[in-house]
Amino acid sequence: MNSSNSTHPTAYPEEATLDERDGRYLRKAIVWSHAARRRGNRPFGSVIVSAAGEVLAEAGNSNNETGDCTAHAEVNALRALAGRNISREELAGATLYASGEPCVMCAGAIFWSNIGRVVFGIDAERLRVFRGERQDQRDAELSCRDVFRASPHPIECIGPALIDEASAAHDGAWKT
Numbered sequence: 001m002n003s004s005n006s007t008h009p010t011a012y013p014e015e016a017t018l019d020e021r022d023g024r025y026l027r028k029a030i031v032w033s034h035a036a037r038r039r040g041n042r043p044f045g046s047v048i049v050s051a052a053g054e055v056l057a058e059a060g061n062s063n064n065e066t067g068d069c070t071a072h073a074e075v076n077a078l079r080a081l082a083g084r085n086i087s088r089e090e091l092a093g094a095t096l097y098a099s100g101e102p103c104v105m106c107a108g109a110i111f112w113s114n115i116g117r118v119v120f121g122i123d124a125e126r127l128r129v130f131r132g133e134r135q136d137q138r139d140a141e142l143s144c145r146d147v148f149r150a151s152p153h154p155i156e157c158i159g160p161a162l163i164d165e166a167s168a169a170h171d172g173a174w175k176t
């Protein structure tokens with residue numbers, strides 16, 4: 001129990017420090033978030049990397065391009081794994097990098113994929129400042145960690161990280 005935090009209920013989660021490798025791949029996910037925005041979508045990107053350091057899949061959000069409300073970056077990246085014959089064991093050793101904290105749907109999809117590790121950029125609390133109060137832009141207020149905690153297999157979760165870099169793509173992106 002961290003009593004110092006309880007006196008600051010509005011405090012944002014603390015930024016995690018990443019090693020060189022995690023920083024490199026999270027920055028790659030952030031590049032995808034900018035690409036998604038340039039194509040008229042919400043600015044989110046995701047990269048899936050094997051334990052050996054092979055990029056298995058990478059994608060941006062494509063909600064507006066496809067009209068598919070489930071086309072979040074993480075789900076798009078996970079779907080790109082389909083038919084590739086990647087074993088559940090290999091996925092258990094893989095890391096999914098997400099420029100923003102995975103939503104409830106994406107956290108559920110990560111659970112079903114058997115991926116054992118997640119590193120994300122901007123957290124959901126800080127994202128809400130960019131999203132604003134418009135009802136259709138608000139997220140379900142449940143942390144991906146709540147979903148991962150309910151998983152029978154362990155899912156390590158690191159974030160928020162590189163917050164300033166991950167936030168840049170959101171600046172002015174939620175006005176319309």
Ligand SMILES: [Zn+2]
Binds near residue numbers: 072073103104106
């Ligand atoms: Zn999502």
